[in-house]
Amino acid sequence: MTAIDPTAHLTAEQIEELGRELDAIRDEVIAGRGEKDAAYIRKVISAQRKLELVSRGVLLFSIFPPAWLIGTAGLSVAKIMDNMEIGHNILHGQWDWMRDPKIHSTTWEWDHVSPAEQWKHSHNELHHTYTNVIGKDNDLGYGIMRVDEDQKWHPFHLGQPLWNFLNACFFEYGIAAYDLELGKNLSSERRRKNPEFRERARAVGRKIRKQVLKDYVIHPLLSGPSFLTTLGATFTANLVRNIWSHSVIMCGHFPEGVQVFERRSIKGETRGQWYLRQMMGSANISGSKAMHFMTGNLSHQIEHHLFPDLPSNRYAEVAVKVRALFEKYELEYVSGPLPKQVLSAWSKVFRLSLPNRKSEARTPEREPELLAA
Amino acid sequence: MTSTALRSRAWKLLEMVTTPLLPSDYLDLVSPLRAGADLRGRIEAVRPETADAATVVIRPGRGWRGHTAGQYVRIGVDVDGVRLWRAYSLTSPTDRRDGRVTITVKAIPDGKVSNHLVRRATPGTLIHLDQATGDFVLPRARPAKVLYLTAGSGITPVMGMLRDSGLDDVVLVHSAPRPQDVIFRDELHRMVADGKLRLTEVHSDTDGMLDVTRLEELVPDWAERETWACGPAGLLDAAEKHWSEHGVPERLHTERFRPGVVVAGDGGEVTFSVTGRTADAGGATPLLDVGEQAGVLMPSGCRMGICFGCLTPLKAGAVRDLRTGEITEAEPGVLIQTCVSAAAGPCDIER
Numbered sequence: 001m002t003a004i005d006p007t008a009h010l011t012a013e014q015i016e017e018l019g020r021e022l023d024a025i026r027d028e029v030i031a032g033r034g035e036k037d038a039a040y041i042r043k044v045i046s047a048q049r050k051l052e053l054v055s056r057g058v059l060l061f062s063i064f065p066p067a068w069l070i071g072t073a074g075l076s077v078a079k080i081m082d083n084m085e086i087g088h089n090i091l092h093g094q095w096d097w098m099r100d101p102k103i104h105s106t107t108w109e110w111d112h113v114s115p116a117e118q119w120k121h122s123h124n125e126l127h128h129t130y131t132n133v134i135g136k137d138n139d140l141g142y143g144i145m146r147v148d149e150d151q152k153w154h155p156f157h158l159g160q161p162l163w164n165f166l167n168a169c170f171f172e173y174g175i176a177a178y179d180l181e182l183g184k185n186l187s188s189e190r191r192r193k194n195p196e197f198r199e200r201a202r203a204v205g206r207k208i209r210k211q212v213l214k215d216y217v218i219h220p221l222l223s224g225p226s227f228l229t230t231l232g233a234t235f236t237a238n239l240v241r242n243i244w245s246h247s248v249i250m251c252g253h254f255p256e257g258v259q260v261f262e263r264r265s266i267k268g269e270t271r272g273q274w275y276l277r278q279m280m281g282s283a284n285i286s287g288s289k290a291m292h293f294m295t296g297n298l299s300h301q302i303e304h305h306l307f308p309d310l311p312s313n314r315y316a317e318v319a320v321k322v323r324a325l326f327e328k329y330e331l332e333y334v335s336g337p338l339p340k341q342v343l344s345a346w347s348k349v350f351r352l353s354l355p356n357r358k359s360e361a362r363t364p365e366r367e368p369e370l371l372a373a
Numbered sequence: 374m375t376s377t378a379l380r381s382r383a384w385k386l387l388e389m390v391t392t393p394l395l396p397s398d399y400l401d402l403v404s405p406l407r408a409g410a411d412l413r414g415r416i417e418a419v420r421p422e423t424a425d426a427a428t429v430v431i432r433p434g435r436g437w438r439g440h441t442a443g444q445y446v447r448i449g450v451d452v453d454g455v456r457l458w459r460a461y462s463l464t465s466p467t468d469r470r471d472g473r474v475t476i477t478v479k480a481i482p483d484g485k486v487s488n489h490l491v492r493r494a495t496p497g498t499l500i501h502l503d504q505a506t507g508d509f510v511l512p513r514a515r516p517a518k519v520l521y522l523t524a525g526s527g528i529t530p531v532m533g534m535l536r537d538s539g540l541d542d543v544v545l546v547h548s549a550p551r552p553q554d555v556i557f558r559d560e561l562h563r564m565v566a567d568g569k570l571r572l573t574e575v576h577s578d579t580d581g582m583l584d585v586t587r588l589e590e591l592v593p594d595w596a597e598r599e600t601w602a603c604g605p606a607g608l609l610d611a612a613e614k615h616w617s618e619h620g621v622p623e624r625l626h627t628e629r630f631r632p633g634v635v636v637a638g639d640g641g642e643v644t645f646s647v648t649g650r651t652a653d654a655g656g657a658t659p660l661l662d663v664g665e666q667a668g669v670l671m672p673s674g675c676r677m678g679i680c681f682g683c684l685t686p687l688k689a690g691a692v693r694d695l696r697t698g699e700i701t702e703a704e705p706g707v708l709i710q711t712c713v714s715a716a717a718g719p720c721d722i723e724r
Contacts, residue, residue, distance in 0.1 A: 027697055038454030049399055093681035099456040101706060102398075105681045109393035124680035210392045218389050274677075308679050 019272030052078035062229035075237040082111040084296025089312040114176035122179040132260045132281035146352045148260045153355035160353045171242035252301040254345035257334040278305040284335035408435035412502045426479040427491040440505030442537035449501030452489045459486045462530035479526035509628035516599035524548040524604030548575040548583035585615045603628040637691045638718035645724045654716040661711040678713035690720025
């Protein structure tokens with residue numbers, strides 16, 4: 001938490017007015033959702049499937065280096081599309097309004113080792129409700145890292161640059177472990193034996209088995225003489241996808257300038273205050289249309305956190321209006337190009353691996369005001 | 374190993390190749406109408422019949438099992454990106470050589486799907502289909518004398534029958550506001566000229582509404598005829614009364630298009646149909662709270678409409694989105710977020 005509260009200049013009335021203005025933006029998009037949006041997601045899904053098919057087809061001949069390169073690149077992009085613009089957003093219910101049972105948050109499954117059902121709980125419910133609240137939002141360092149001065153330092157954190165790097169490489173497994181709350185649930189005999197936890201762990205096991213079988217056994221076997229090169233290609237594609245998603249997601253809440261909140265500060269939070277927390281707790285990535293697409297529009301993380309259920313293709317237009325509100329209310333809109341934001345997040349990871357002075361003593365200054373509201 | 378067992382093994386293997394998707398997800402990209410796919414159809418033409426009615430020619434997928442004259446089909450059409458399902462009578466003969474089927478749709482005021490099909494649908498569009506269904510059909514043993522009593526778009530299932538079966542003695546009494554509003558008018562008159570049909574047109578703009586008591590005069594032997602009637606509820610109610618009063622209710626077969634219209638109100642009785650509980654709900658109380666207070670185990674999540682963890686099927690009635698005021702009516706497959714939806718009149722929640 002920064003020493004100076006960047007929202008201190010706002011009165012309770014202003015915060016509620018801000019909330020109403022944001023609601024109006026949301027209503028406008030909802031009223032305008034239609035055929036073009038539906039066509040967009042269908043087109044993306046169809047393109048992703050075709051790209052994956054073609055790439056896997058090319059990898060059957062991956063014994064030839066050019067085929068390996070093309071196939072691996074294509075498969076990496078297909079996997080990124082599946083996870084980011086398609087999976088993440090459908091699982092948020094962004095496309096439920098189409099009433100298409102095949103493109104629906106209750107039926108979608110993604111190319112990821114964490115089953116959609118479990119991810120929806122930890123991400124949609126816990127992370128999006130308690131965004132950046134220390135102790136409530138596990139995304140804040142995923143339970144293995146210290147990403148804010150106010151978090152207690154422990155010698156374990158000395159290794160966090162390494163943990164973070166490993167987490168990036170095997171990000172989907174990190175997410176699965178995170179969705180299972182593995183650290184907490186393995187900590188005691190009682191928790192380990194909890195039938196509900198065991199059932200969820202079995203579900204993850206089944207999903208991992210299927211994913212591994214597909215990527216590392218069946219497709220390599222289908223490739224015959226290209227067995228090893230296909231296996232290597234799939235491993236590389238998974239690695240690329242994992243590092244990419246990890247980088248994008250780090251940019252969402254970790255860069256400098258992003259605020260975190262105390263557990264007490266969200267008690268009795270109003271809608272306006274909730275919106276304000278999303279605004280101050282998220283950061284964007286600036287860049288081209290292609291960049292927005294490849295991040296699943298999570299480059300518009302601020303807009304996504306304000307309106308997690310609006311179709312992703314609308315975030316760009318929403319961003320213009322949201323940014324105007326940031327200016328109007330004199331708030332900092334944290335945004336920057338990907339390399340800068342990634343660097344910023346990583347430098348925080350390094351910096352906070354060491355203890356900082358008086359971390360326990362610092363009190364959040366926005367709190368009295370939020371409580372008073 | 375039998376060939377079916379072999380095929381299911383092969384399919385299992387294919388599922389491992391495509392996991393987490395299904396092989397059909399990929400096959401649908403190239404061949405959405407193939408055998409074994411979810412039943413779909415492709416619109417091949419839309420032909421205007423009157424100013425506000427059109428016939429839609431559909432090529433059904435390979436899984437289509439055909440229909441019997443007089444039956445209807447439910448179709449799922451994407452209107453403004455939202456899939457909506459409606460039932461329409463099949464108007465094509467059952468032995469059409471090219472395998473196509475037709476439905477004939479009259480645009481009703483504010484009807485989302487009917488207006489879309491009549492005015493905006495374009496050839497090439499994929500739609501979703503159920504198999505044909507309905508018992509508004511002729512019996513296998515054809516009756517000697519038949520009367521069809523129809524009004525407005527009620528002519529559509531009857532047209533399917535007229536085009537299909539060569540009955541000897543058929544009378545049609547059909548009512549429409551004006552001559553130009555009579556769907557299939559030219560074809561009906563050709564049938565009359567060919568001696569296949571006796572037709573009485575009632576034009577309600579000039580003749581007044583069709584009064585079933587006038588049948589004595591229009592079709593003196595009506596009571597001896599096996600009758601199929603289709604049209605607005607008022608006409609059908611009157612017909613049922615009339616046939617009963619004359620002691621021949623078993624000769625009358627009716628088809629009602631719209632079983633009931635949901636009127637969105639403010640609050641109402643909520644039925645949780647799985648647990649069998651009911652509760653009175655105010656128009657401002659989220660259905661999640663209503664269910665929990667009634668002791669129903671409700672799925673829940675963020676409780677503020679963002680996580681979609683509380684999605685529950687709405688089986689009947691209507692609900693209001695507490696954030697936007699938007700009304701959602703029950704339709705097959707409609708799920709609602711109970712944490713931000715309140716009862717807009719009586720409704721049925723599958724819990």
